[in-house]
Amino acid sequence: MKQRILLAGYCANRGGWLLLAVCQFFLLPLVCWLYGLPLQPVLYASIIMATAFLLFAAVDFWRYACRIRSIERQKAQAPFGDWDFPPHGLEEKLFLEILTKVRSYYQEEEQRREREKAAAVQYYALWSHQAKTPLAAIRLLLQEEHPDRNALEQSLFQAQQYVDMALQYQRLNDSANDLLLRRCSLERIVKQAAKEVSTLFIYKKVGLVLGDLKKEVLTDSKWLQFVIAQLLTNAVKYTPSGSVSVWCEGEVLYIRDTGIGIRPEDLPRIFEWGYTGCNGHKQSRSTGIGLNLCKRALGMLGHTIVIRSQPGCGTTVEVGLSRRELENE
Numbered sequence: 001m002k003q004r005i006l007l008a009g010y011c012a013n014r015g016g017w018l019l020l021a022v023c024q025f026f027l028l029p030l031v032c033w034l035y036g037l038p039l040q041p042v043l044y045a046s047i048i049m050a051t052a053f054l055l056f057a058a059v060d061f062w063r064y065a066c067r068i069r070s071i072e073r074q075k076a077q078a079p080f081g082d083w084d085f086p087p088h089g090l091e092e093k094l095f096l097e098i099l100t101k102v103r104s105y106y107q108e109e110e111q112r113r114e115r116e117k118a119a120a121v122q123y124y125a126l127w128s129h130q131a132k133t134p135l136a137a138i139r140l141l142l143q144e145e146h147p148d149r150n151a152l153e154q155s156l157f158q159a160q161q162y163v164d165m166a167l168q169y170q171r172l173n174d175s176a177n178d179l180l181l182r183r184c185s186l187e188r189i190v191k192q193a194a195k196e197v198s199t200l201f202i203y204k205k206v207g208l209v210l211g212d213l214k215k216e217v218l219t220d221s222k223w224l225q226f227v228i229a230q231l232l233t234n235a236v237k238y239t240p241s242g243s244v245s246v247w248c249e250g251e252v253l254y255i256r257d258t259g260i261g262i263r264p265e266d267l268p269r270i271f272e273w274g275y276t277g278c279n280g281h282k283q284s285r286s287t288g289i290g291l292n293l294c295k296r297a298l299g300m301l302g303h304t305i306v307i308r309s310q311p312g313c314g315t316t317v318e319v320g321l322s323r324r325e326l327e328n329e
Contacts, residue, residue, distance in 0.1 A: 187213035211247025
């Protein structure tokens with residue numbers, strides 16, 4: 001930075017102190033002259049004070065210039081470089097603390113975006129691989145002279161589910177603009193979700209038992225329907241025979257199946273991204289993403305989810321429908 005600009009900045013920064021010092025140099029001789037006192041001793045004292053002041057101002061200007069140049073270097077490293085100058089005074093210290101908090105916030109945001117980007121790349125790589133399975137099955141079935149209609153519908157249903165999951169994944173990243181809260185009929189949402197996955201129930205020959213669902217809930221119907229459809233799909237997928245029951249008690253929606261259950265060591269991790277567990281490894285079409293999306297969606301809605309299961313004794317999913325101090329829109 002040019003010396004002229006530095007000097008102008010220094011004068012603007014220290015202007016009040018400079019003006020006060022200059023006034024003091026002239027004030028004492030003026031008072032002595034008005035009262036008729038000898039001026040020579042006063043002039044000597046004023047010259048000594050002015051010399052000391054000029055030396056102090058030169059050192060202070062040098063320090064000021066060093067700090068300004070240090071800040072200029074720091075600006076080239078913004079926003080993530082380390083601060084290479086100590087704060088001078090309380091005001092600069094407080095200002096530096098504000099800048100540090102702002103920088104930390106943007107660093108966390110940048111890291112969050114990087115994690116989301118990595119997760120998206122991982123998801124779509126897995127999604128594209130899994131989506132090929134039902135499409136390949138449809139291609140093979142259509143090559144037969146008399147294709148199995150049930151198998152064809154099953155493959156179409158799976159392909160549609162993969163598409164729906166991709167859309168819901170995108171919506172989760174823009175949930176603030178997509179969420180619409182209102183009073184909805186739980187029975188209607190459950191029946192629509194059941195209709196959505198009815199092909200899978202028919203293909204697996206698994207019964208669906210609907211209990212008492214006469215309740216209104218404050219929620220987003222599209223998101224809750226997506227979650228229930230995913231939970232019903234999981235229930236049917238891991239139920240070789242028997243039935244899936246759905247009912248509501250108080251503020252909790254229960255979905256219980258008579259399937260193979262979940263091992264105790266897998267239960268703590270079933271909501272992790274991409275985790276399939278022992279059952280998932282046996283199911284070649286399992287992605288380990290559905291439950292993660294369900295938990296994220298329910299968290300966005302203010303609902304909760306708990307899964308209880310034992311191997312060979314089926315699985316019960318408990319969806320808490322109460323909301324945490326959220327208003328109806």
